[in-house]
Amino acid sequence: MISEESGEERQPLWFLVALAFAAAGGAVAYVPFLTVLLPLKVNELAASENIEALSYITFAGAIFASLANIGFGWVSDRWGGRRSWIALGLVLSCLLLIVMGEARSVSGLIVLVIAWQLALNMMLAPLIAWAGDCVPDRQKGLLGGLFALAPALGALAGTLVTFPGLAVGAERLWLVSGLVALLVAPALVLGGGRQMEELMRPVEGPVPSELGSFKSRPAIVRMWSARLLVQIAEAALFAFLLFWLRTLSPDIGENSVANLFSLVLCVAVPIALFAGRWSDKARRPMLPLALCASLSALGLITMSLAQNVQTAIAGYTFFGLASMTFLSLHNGQALRVLPRPQNRGRDMGFFNLTNTVPSLIIPWMTLAMVPKFGFSGLFLVLAGLVALAAILLAQMSYRR
Template sequence: MTNKQVEGWQDSVTNAQQPKRPIKIGVATGIGALLWLGPYLGVNAVLLPAKVQEIVPAQKAQVVALIASAAMIVATLANIIIGGCSDLTRSKWGRRTPWIVLGSIGSLITLAWFDFVQTVPLMVIVWCCYQVCLNAIVAPLLAFLQDLVAPKHRGTISSIYAFGYVIGQYGGQVLGAQFLGTPASVRTGILVMGFLTLLSGPIAAVIVREPASLAMPKRRFTFQMFLQNFIFPLHNARNFYLALFGKMIINTATTAIMGYQLYILSDYIRLNVAGQQKYVSLISMLLMVTAIIMSITAGPVSDKMHSRKIPVFFAAVLVAVGVIFPAFTRAPWSMLVYGLIAGLGMGIFFAVDQALNLEVLPNPQTAAKDLGILNLANTGSQILGPIVAAAIVTAAHGSYFGIFPTCAALALIGGILILFVHEDRQKI
């Protein structure tokens, strides 16, 4: 769909209008992603399981899954509603900036609240509030790539975005692991993550300096407008849903292991607390370094290939190989091999998949809403992963072995779905 333009207002940029790569957009979104995703995963993958283990050690796997289930429902609604509101926002600061700044402030407040709760029901409620605030950052931040980057530059700019995203994806867990040990240190870690998230939206907003959106045409609230801006897309959306479910399944394969990494190291690999802390850091570092290397190169390569889906499928194959490896041996080094191979795959995936997402959007006018829905593949998989893992562990009476072949199969299925996306290579 072509971009919509009226006097003083334009909702996207064409290739002809942007001969040079808008590097600052990549830098802004990369820093923004680093500062929301890193703290989120530092808590979600490391500190939240540690807090749950302290409060209800006998039901830790089930409680993590319960929190994840509730959060998935809230995140789904928040992505759609906040994304749709962002698309319609008219302000002197633009459509996206007010939301990412408010979301950053709210994330600090809710994480600080979560830090002090000591009952399971209250943990679920506060974590859901945090999901609302966090998703006020996520979808509008991603929409900068659609609003301000021409299609021919999206692979390269998505690689810059992916650089920050990858550091957050794995660096957050490295940082979170440094606070393992005592309940007091876990609480300190959660508060630190809240203050880091506070920086996400403001820093991105200052770098981007989003144009005002006051010239955007006003929209009357009609049933048709509601359908367009606040529900899942219904027209020209085949590629959109293939990308959504392919991405979600691949991400679920990795987050099922990452979300239960602490328990895998303690109950499957059988490491003590010191060993767990050491290997969480080593695995996260391997995942991060290999993913960074691939994320830097994969986006520009996909621009030259004029294809997004082939690199994404190759990434899914690497993820499958990496996640199945610990099924063959319980030796601690098997988790390092997982980190190496899966990290290579995820680096390619992070860089190229985001560019693919931008190209399957049904309508540029609803970019934040639709990107928010696509982002459910990220936030949703962070929630689905623990649910899948808990189901496997429960069915196997406490055994973690089945997680590895199941996740390998999921990665391959997700990659196959991406292969069915139709892409116009002449427009890339």
């Protein structure tokens, strides 16, 4: 069932697309819920203390999501049958999402959100590890490019479920659950038996300590650190873009910023696909990552120097396209550097911490920088962090 090209085993394109849509199912599950539906539910239950309640719920959910991603990745390593874990997580997370609409207290909602985060990561952690079991290194660039569909579809799902007249109240939770199931099911139903023996063969012995291969300890540290640095910048812009743009143009609206986010996410998809496919053909998996990190730093520098909203939007668009391409491609190439296939799920869980740790760093960094140095100072610091990510990957970018 595995196609042959130039004497090398490869997965067919339809299966890579199915994996990408399954990963996008996770984004469709949490983006509309965490950004729109959960705040609305919290406001319904605790209108006078909605900000405090939402903060507690979001913080608890992020902590349990991080632990669950590592835990269920490890569980799928030890007991195998990743598709079974994915299916169970899919069913439980969709059911819990629907039940969320029946919550009658903030404490009950917190319990449900924690349970939902556990179930969602029961699906997502084995899913990414399963991609590592199936997709060879020579296709990981294309896989990473396809992963760019996840944030784009997540944003579009948020627009869809809030479309006037389409669904209201608890109906929106049913709609999200249905979309998630539609995206994840094809990979589960059609993806049986696609693991590659060469990708699942256990590796024993110490991990190399010299930067001589992609599976060395320094390579793992560089990849993890580079993603964390770029994610810090990405999280800062996600949280404070509207506030910054309003310092340049007080009349700019929330809808304009939301449209800018969506545009960047959608345009990044073909760019990531091209870059990922090129990296596979050229056998330079890390070069696009280093280049995208460098371009992200230039975008941040442009933003720090912006004196009008047009230059600011141009700078953010440049940064957003480069950083989203980086993060998508990184998702695929991170699977390349993990040295032990028998621990792939657990190890990808530790890589997933780079998605949650920035939310704990950004508020304090912003409070320390913006009052004294303004947003320009913050963007220069972020540019330095992203430039460091580019430097970390530069030495790896010329190896094939």
